[in-house]
Amino acid sequence: xxxxxxxxxxxxxxxxxPFFYEKINEVTKKMNxxxxxxxxxxxxxxxxxxxIMKDYxxxxxxxxxxxxxxxxxxxxxxxxxxxxxxxDYIAVMDADxxxxxxxxxxxxxxxxxxxxxxxxxxxVDRKGEPPIRSFFARCFYKLxxxxxNTDIVDGARDFRLMKxxxxxxxxxxxxxxxxxxxxxxxxxxxxxxxxxxxxxxVAGETKWSFWKLFKYSIEGIVAFxxxxxxxxxxxxxxxxxxxxxxxCFIIVRTLIVGDPVAGWPSLVCIIFFxxxxxxxxxxxxxxxxxxxxxxxxxxxIYIIKESNxxxxxxxxxxxxxxxxxxx
Ligand code: UDP
Ligand code: MG
Numbered sequence: 001x002x003x004x005x006x007x008x009x010x011x012x013x014x015x016x017x018p019f020f021y022e023k024i025n026e027v028t029k030k031m032n033x034x035x036x037x038x039x040x041x042x043x044x045x046x047x048x049x050x051x052i053m054k055d056y057x058x059x060x061x062x063x064x065x066x067x068x069x070x071x072x073x074x075x076x077x078x079x080x081x082x083x084x085x086x087x088d089y090i091a092v093m094d095a096d097x098x099x100x101x102x103x104x105x106x107x108x109x110x111x112x113x114x115x116x117x118x119x120x121x122x123x124v125d126r127k128g129e130p131p132i133r134s135f136f137a138r139c140f141y142k143l144x145x146x147x148x149n150t151d152i153v154d155g156a157r158d159f160r161l162m163k164x165x166x167x168x169x170x171x172x173x174x175x176x177x178x179x180x181x182x183x184x185x186x187x188x189x190x191x192x193x194x195x196x197x198x199x200x201x202v203a204g205e206t207k208w209s210f211w212k213l214f215k216y217s218i219e220g221i222v223a224f225x226x227x228x229x230x231x232x233x234x235x236x237x238x239x240x241x242x243x244x245x246x247x248c249f250i251i252v253r254t255l256i257v258g259d260p261v262a263g264w265p266s267l268v269c270i271i272f273f274x275x276x277x278x279x280x281x282x283x284x285x286x287x288x289x290x291x292x293x294x295x296x297x298x299x300x301i302y303i304i305k306e307s308n309x310x311x312x313x314x315x316x317x318x319x320x321x322x323x324x325x326x327x
Contacts, residue, residue, distance in 0.1 A: 007081030015203035044071035099159030232281035
């Protein structure tokens with residue numbers, strides 16, 4: 001029998017998990033021609049999330065849990081789940097039911113009957129989201145698609161069902177700065193998109209503040225495009241040309257009409273302006289340098305504190321007796 005692994009990253013989801021588990025049970029009961037494995041990844045939450053996962057694992061042998069040593073972020077939690085999954089097909093799903101589990105059956109049928117490697121989902125609207133957040137999100141997608149070669153779909157959710165070969169490709173991308181939407185696009189493979197209307201979170205709150213999202217979008221741009229570096233070089237060249245023309249103009253004017261009153265206020269403005277542009281471009285450079293610096297450290301993407309998964313393929317030896325694993 002074929003097996004589907006469902007990877008669910010959870011961060012302070014004690015309120016949503018019971019709803020999620022109930023729903024996923026309904027769905028898996030219907031799909032009785034497939035075996036299931038549900039991998040909950042506790043991304044360093046200090047509420048009851050882990051205890052709830054353990055309770056489910058005690059009741060249900062299909063449930064696996066991985067508890068990370070701190071909050072590593074959703075992207076790292078996903079990586080931990082994917083790396084420890086054993087299914088032929090792997091689904092990635094949020095715990096708050098914003099990714100409707102009932103779509104899973106349709107996704108699975110598409111995957112086995114049609115020539116696709118991945119069935120992904122995108123939401124067609126952003127109902128229930130603050131308008132300012134939607135506006136910036138749209139701008140971000142427009143921008144990143146212009147400056148990056150990787151196709152990053154507007155409204156794409158991380159919710160998807162993939163064949164193992166695609167997951168293996170994703171696991172090969174061991175970068176520390178993980179922008180999943182870009183990584184999914186970068187690895188390629190045939191992807192079918194299913195659209196659905198946005199669903200609001202069943203319980204609890206989103207952990208994405210505006211600032212967190214802003215930082216995440218900068219990370220996405222830096223990770224999947226080097227165009228900002230090119231743009232800053234262009235700005236430099238344009239300023240060089242303008243200043244050259246201005247110098248020629250001033251020399252000629254001085255020779256012809258002498259040296260009129262020096263306009264130092266305008267000079268100060270120009271110095272500020274050019275100084276600002278220089279700092280902006282240095283900042284862009286700094287972003288890439290910072291990311292490169294972090295990557296060279298080669299730190300683990302996640303650290304497991306506790307788990308009920310012991311035999312994880314060739315990683316069996318990395319688990320120590322006390323059940324602590326460092327990837
Ligand atoms: N999540 C996580 N680590 C984090 C933040 C979020 O594992 O640092 C999980 C969270 O528990 C949820 C999913 O990622 O299952 C999506 O998070 P959220 O619903 O807060 O984001 P939104 O749906 O608002 O984009
Ligand atoms: Mg959500």
